[in-house]
Amino acid sequence: MSVWTLGVILATASGPATADTAAVDDPVGDSTFVDVSRVRVAHRDAVTVRVRSAVPLAVGQRYSFWIDAGNGPNHHVAFSANAGFDDALGLVQAFSDRPSRFVPCPGLRARADIFEDKPVSIRVPRRCLGNPRRIRVAVRFKDETHSTVDWAPGRRTFGPWVEW
Numbered sequence: 001m002s003v004w005t006l007g008v009i010l011a012t013a014s015g016p017a018t019a020d021t022a023a024v025d026d027p028v029g030d031s032t033f034v035d036v037s038r039v040r041v042a043h044r045d046a047v048t049v050r051v052r053s054a055v056p057l058a059v060g061q062r063y064s065f066w067i068d069a070g071n072g073p074n075h076h077v078a079f080s081a082n083a084g085f086d087d088a089l090g091l092v093q094a095f096s097d098r099p100s101r102f103v104p105c106p107g108l109r110a111r112a113d114i115f116e117d118k119p120v121s122i123r124v125p126r127r128c129l130g131n132p133r134r135i136r137v138a139v140r141f142k143d144e145t146h147s148t149v150d151w152a153p154g155r156r157t158f159g160p161w162v163e164w
């Protein structure tokens with residue numbers, strides 16, 4: 001048993017194909033009023049996405065996330081700072097933000113606080129995504145007052161696959 005355990009540890013430590021986290025830097029200054037600077041994705045019992053903004057969070061900004069679990073429609077979450085939030089995921093085609101339906105997701109968390117210098121973040125339990133082997137994430141910050149947007153990693157583009 002101890003040999004088997006050791007083998008697993010070595011395989012995990014040396015397996016370059018199985019990352020369970022990813023970080024993508026986004027250019028600073030590529031948008032006004034909203035400006036994503038860094039996206040970190042962790043794929044564990046939950047998918048956690050943390051997004052740094054180069055400008056302060058503010059009222060009128062809307063934060064949208066799409067998760068591709070490789071198994072059908074994308075999962076979508078969108079919310080504003082310091083606002084109410086339903087613990088449900090929208091199912092959407094491609095990068096639409098008009099869900100065809102919602103699925104309840106107990107344990108879903110979304111955070112954006114204009115009074116704290118912390119990342120905008122979501123936490124989505126894996127079971128809500130169908131327990132996928134890998135996922136990838138796209139993020140869009142939008143300033144609804146000035147109609148400016150900043151996508152990460154790029155317009156209607158997903159980041160790298162993140163293995164479980």
Ligand SMILES: [Ca+2]
Pocket residue numbers: 026027028029030031035036037150
């Ligand atoms: Ca940016």
